[in-house]
Structures are given as structure tokens and as C-alpha cells.
Amino acid sequence: MILGDLEKRVLQFLWETSEADAKQVHVALTKRRGGALNTIQSTLDRLFKKDLLTRQKQGHAYYYRARVGKEELVAQLIQNVTCDFISEGEDSLIAAFSSFSAGLDDDKLSQLEKLIQQQRQLRSQEVSDAD
Amino acid sequence: MILGDLEKRVLQFLWETSEADAKQVHVALTKRRGGALNTIQSTLDRLFKKDLLTRQKQGHAYYYRARVGKEELVAQLIQNVTCDFISEGEDSLIAAFSSFSAGLDDDKLSQLEKLIQQQRQLRSQEVSDAD
DNA sequence: ACACAAAACCGACTGCCTGTCGGTATTTGT
């Protein structure tokens, strides 16, 4: 999945606003970059067709919402770039992580550890839920 | 940085082989996909211009090497996709990790923890080296 | 029901990137 600059900005905006129609997005983004309303409409449509947005008509206009959260999307994009290079089941996925973590400071590393713990806890919960 | 399919395959091959000229790459990749030697040459050239390969002339031909390791590149690509969405210093980088880790099994989580430890150790070493 | 305004929709065009490769210029070993 490839996302253009405008598409990313639109997504960002929708994550902040949760819901908006083309006009609102246009007003919000136009302050920084100009451009026609139509351009925004096309972009929203393309994101919709990519299944990244949902829409619902209210009055004249569609109101768009992000279908996936920012973190979820980023995670998916990470998956994409890693899967291109790493054969399934290969541990390089972890190695990639390793390289990535080299760019993190100590605080972030600690946070990561915490998140791993959380992840584990989340799972054991799910398991007992399932039982 | 966007990489096409062929570019990725070429990189993969060079990571496995460490060094090769266009002909060798062509032979290796052509078995799966056909195509002219020229195509490979162009691709190698584009990767070279993207600073992903180094080259050195030996006899008639350039011999190419990957300038960056697989993990390093993957890490860079991960950075790219995350930075597009996450403002600097924002903790969403970590959150993205979190989403990503949701797709990992327990083993991988443990490996991740180990890698974090390693990373820490590596750093304390570097610090004492610097002193 | 009708007319009007607002928005959707369609289609075109541009620019960029990768894959593809033919043809020509260079280089190298003999």
C-alpha cells in the first residue's frame, strides 16, 4: 500500500477530528497548501476505495471516518515493508526490529519493554476470557 | 524511498551473494522471471543512484555490493513509514510498535526483549569505550 | 413538486517512478 503526501495529511486530520466531510478537510488542509476542494474529494474517494476510510451520508455530503487507527495503519505499513524482504517465519523480522531499536533512546527502550509486558498480559487475559 | 519488485529481488540476491555483476544477477533472477540483461543493468544503476549499492569495476563489468544490510534497510524503511505519520518525539512511534507486536507470538516477544537487553548492553559498552 | 445549491461523480491531464529494452558509445583483453 502506497500513500501519497496528501493522503497522509488527510488521514492525520481524520484521526484528529474523527469525522469530517470534504469541505471541512479542505478548509483544514488548504490553509497550509491551497488546492481545490475537488482534489480533496478525489483523495477522500481514493482513501475510501483503499478501505482506509468509511463514509456515511449526512445531508448533502459524505462524512468520512478513518477505518483504522493510526497505530494500526503504521503497524500494517511496517508489516508491508518487512514482509517484502523477510521470508515467512524468518527471524529477520526480529532482526529488523533490532536495527530499528538502535534508533531509540533508553526511555523508548524501556517503554518498549513495558509494552511487551502489556502485550503478554493482554494475551493471558484473552485466553482466560476464552475459557 | 520506494522500491519496486525487481529492485527488491536484486537486493535480496546481493545480500545472499555479497558481490555480483549484472550478468550474474541476470542469470540468477532470469530463471524465475525472464527479462533482458539490460533491465537488470538499469535496475542496478538505479539502486546505485539511490545509494543502496556500491560498485567497483573488475575487468569489463561493475561488481555491485549492497551498501546497507538487509536489517539496516528494513529499519530505514520502517523509519520512513513511521516518520510520515508520527511527529518527532511523539510516543506514537512506540504505539506503532505496540500494534506491530500484536502480530508476534510469545517466542518473538521474548526475542524482542532479549534484543532490547542487548541493545542496552551495546550502549553501555559504547559509553565506556568513549571514556 | 420544483428550483436551486451543494456535493458527488467522471474523466482528463501532469508528474513521478519502475520495468523494459534497443541502439550506440566505451572499455578491455588479446
Next chain:
DNA sequence: ACAAATACCGACAGGCAGTCGGTTTTGTGT
């Protein structure tokens, strides 16, 4: 110097994002 191998140049196709004009559809108020 010659022939072969290779690099280099330039072109074209296909795909995708950004852009937007023009037309059609659709709500809404009267």
C-alpha cells in the same frame, strides 16, 4: 587495432498520486 563484453543513453509503457474542470445527481427549502 580488433572484437567482444559491457556501460550508457534514451525511449516507451504502466501504474499511481495530485490536480481540477465540467456534468450529473441529490438534498432541501419553499
